[in-house]
Amino acid sequence: MNGEQAPLLQLRHVAKSFGGLRVVYDLDLEVRDGEIVSLIGPNGAGKTTVFNLVTGIYAPDDGEIVLEGRDIAGLPPHKITRLGIARTFQTLRLFLNMSVKENVMAAAYGHTSSTVLESMLRLPRARREEREIAQLAEEKLAFFGQRLVGYRWDQPAYSLSYANRRRLEIARAMATKPRLLLLDEPAAGMNPVETGEMTELIGRLRDEGGYSILVIEHDMHVVEGISDRVVALDHGVKIAEGSFDAVATDPRVVEAYLGLRKRASA
Ligand SMILES: Nc1ncnc2c1ncn2[C@@H]1O[C@H](COP(=O)(O)OP(=O)(O)OP(=O)(O)O)[C@@H](O)[C@H]1O
Ligand SMILES: [Mg+2]
The missing domain is CATH 3.40.50.300 (P-loop containing nucleotide triphosphate hydrolases)
Incomplete structure (x- = not known):
């Protein structure tokens, strides 16, 4: 040693x-x-x-x-x-029709403990997790400052510039902690x-x-x-x-x- x-x-x-x-x-x-x-x-x-x-x-x-x-x-x-371990892709893999924030939330969902049924029925644990995930997504997006500010969070990913799509890819990777x-x-x-x-x-x-x-x-x-x-x-x-x-x-x-x-x- x-x-x-x-x-x-x-x-x-x-x-x-x-x-x-x-x-x-x-x-x-x-x-x-x-x-x-x-x-x-x-x-x-x-x-x-x-x-x-x-x-x-x-x-x-x-x-x-x-x-x-x-x-x-x-x-x-x-x-x-x-x-x-999280990664970004050379050819971006965003959900272009989903909002910026939803893209980050989708990346985080793999980490929740709610079952699909719990989520569908919107049981308390699933609702709490959804709030936590929205918060996590906002926190990761905030890392990018002026480039991905609040008003963009609800815009569809296809409306973003190429550079912002690359930033969003990174935010998605960050969301898996x-x-x-x-x-x-x-x-x-x-x-x-x-x-x-x-x-x-x-x-x-x-x-x-x-x-x-x-x-x-x-x-x-x-x-x-x-x-x-x-x-x-x-x-x-x-x-x-x-x-x-x-x-x-x-x-x-x-x-x-x-x-x-x-x-x-x-
Ligand atoms: N799934 C696959 N099936 C067959 N060949 C593959 C596969 N994936 C990669 N290759 C081949 O492996 C080699 C290395 O590819 P790779 O994508 O890792 O290169 P790279 O260094 O990332 O190149 P670039 O700078 O162009 O992105 C290439 O010849 C590529 O065609
Ligand atoms: Mg490559």
């Missing part, structure tokens, strides 16, 4: 193939309590697949995924959510001002929200601005890990990105 606290999340030798194509190979990765770790790499490197493995969408072919000492590999997504947030390209499609705000927001999620964060991001300004540690993947293999400066200048990382550009322009 070296006296260090065990990581919150630890992947050991994790591997996943799809139809003979090796997408993640022998991956070791950890997130410590209170850390912001960025996962970078060219398109198709396997980043989203790592999220899908951690959240139970796929079971790994090999290796362990350990959350606070418990192997969660292969557990179904709803169990993993309950154990404290996770310890670990997985954010898949939170700044994708945002303009420079919004991207700067997202960088600040991710810092606040850790500092004020108390979440540990694993984030996939292509925007290197964001990665530089938020990361305690950066992990670079290429073809499913970890090619570098360390500080932003060390990883961004690592020859293998530079080559992975340049190689992709060469392939794309060929």
